[in-house]
Amino acid sequence: MRIGFIGCGWIGNEHMKRVSKIEGVEISCICDIDGDKAKIACEKYGGKPYTDYRKMLDEVEIDACYICVPPFAHKDQEILCIEKNIPFFVEKPVHIDLEKAKEIAEKIEERKLITCVGYQDRYQRIIEYIKPFFKENNLGFFTGWWVNGIPQAWWWRKKELSGGQIVEQTTHIFDMARYLVGEPVEVFAVKRKGIVKMEGYNIEDASGVSIYFENGVFGIIFSGCFMKNAGKAGLDFYFSDKIIEYQERRSVKINYGNKIEEIYETEDLIMAEDKSFIEAIKKKDPSLIKSSYKDGVKTLAFTIAANKSMESGKVEKVRV
Numbered sequence: 670m671r672i673g674f675i676g677c678g679w680i681g682n683e684h685m686k687r688v689s690k691i692e693g694v695e696i697s698c699i700c701d702i703d704g705d706k707a708k709i710a711c712e713k714y715g716g717k718p719y720t721d722y723r724k725m726l727d728e729v730e731i732d733a734c735y736i737c738v739p740p741f742a743h744k745d746q747e748i749l750c751i752e753k754n755i756p757f758f759v760e761k762p763v764h765i766d767l768e769k770a771k772e773i774a775e776k777i778e779e780r781k782l783i784t785c786v787g788y789q790d791r792y793q794r795i796i797e798y799i800k801p802f803f804k805e806n807n808l809g810f811f812t813g814w815w816v817n818g819i820p821q822a823w824w825w826r827k828k829e830l831s832g833g834q835i836v837e838q839t840t841h842i843f844d845m846a847r848y849l850v851g852e853p854v855e856v857f858a859v860k861r862k863g864i865v866k867m868e869g870y871n872i873e874d875a876s877g878v879s880i881y882f883e884n885g886v887f888g889i890i891f892s893g894c895f896m897k898n899a900g901k902a903g904l905d906f907y908f909s910d911k912i913i914e915y916q917e918r919r920s921v922k923i924n925y926g927n928k929i930e931e932i933y934e935t936e937d938l939i940m941a942e943d944k945s946f947i948e949a950i951k952k953k954d955p956s957l958i959k960s961s962y963k964d965g966v967k968t969l970a971f972t973i974a975a976n977k978s979m980e981s982g983k984v985e986k987v988r989v
């Protein structure tokens with residue numbers, strides 16, 4: 670199977686490292702607008718380097734493509750893959766513009782193309798273990814959080830480029846809430862500014878989003894990028910017979926009152942999602958993928974509704 674890559678920054682390289690180790694797979698071409706990055710990646714993982722993805726997709730025949738560019742850099746990469754019937758893996762968030770993402774999702778549906786979004790947390794064994802508990806209909810509410818410092822990527826601190834912390838980073842927690850709890854209907858968000866002092870920084874230092882789900886459950890998700898050293902990410906779920914504390918990509922602790930069960934995650938989650946994507950293409954079986962493009966659009970709509978509420982100061986509907 671011949672794979673192409675668009676974007677070889679931090680996460681692009683993480684995928685290349687793993688994809689290049691999967692049997693029967695070769696990296697045929699790698700594109701980055703920074704030609705040196707593409708060249709260095711090709712020296713490590715093979716393939717021909719490009720600085721223009723349009724040229725790359727015209728010249729090289731590939732069986733799948735990875736799109737690992739920042740939120741603002743989604744232009745027509747997905748559309749070109751769809752037109753050429755190339756299944757693609759795209760990193761979260763699927764786009765910065767919800768309407769454009771919806772158009773892409775429609776075109777994917779028309780072609781029945783296999784797609785995968787990098788919500789790696791869905792591939793955890795600990796999540797598969799706790800998922801059945803959510804069918805019992807006895808969850809009252811939950812709290813979630815992603816609180817730490819500011820990531821290094823230069824584009825991250827500019828809202829018009831990244832979408833802000835909720836859209837770019839806490840999206841993993843919003844997505845997990847959808848995956849486990851159900852579909853959100855309405856959100857109400859508040860924000861805090863004034864702690865972080867940094868040139869060019871224009872996102873919120875902290876936010877809290879109340880969410881109402883169609884099954885009656887409610888939750889609150891906190892985001893913060895104002896911390897200097899410490900940080901945490903995860904969710905706590907309050908059921909009638911237990912509390913589940915999930916520490917993102919680390920562990921779940923299930924407190925039944927009279928006993929506590931603790932399980933740790935050991936899986937390489939990026940490898941797990943990469944293998945699922947490749948296997949889904951080989952077997953022509955999209956059910957192996959835990960987050961399709963269409964599903965990724967729903968999480969984008971959820972986080973964009975939260976951003977909208979932060980601006981309007983009103984309850985906003987989640988519209989997909």
Ligand SMILES: NC(=O)c1ccc[n+]([C@@H]2O[C@H](COP(=O)([O-])OP(=O)(O)OC[C@H]3O[C@@H](n4cnc5c(N)ncnc54)[C@H](O)[C@@H]3O)[C@@H](O)[C@H]2O)c1
Binds near residue numbers: 701742
């Ligand atoms: N799933 C995860 O856990 C996870 C982790 C990190 C990042 N991400 C997501 O991956 C995306 C990329 O993040 P990153 O940390 O790798 O960013 P990065 O800045 O390290 O890398 C992005 C790369 O894309 C390149 N690029 C930009 N526009 C391009 C274009 N038009 N054609 C080709 N290359 C282009 C840049 O030159 C850069 O090398 C973001 O959406 C981010 O949210 C996901």
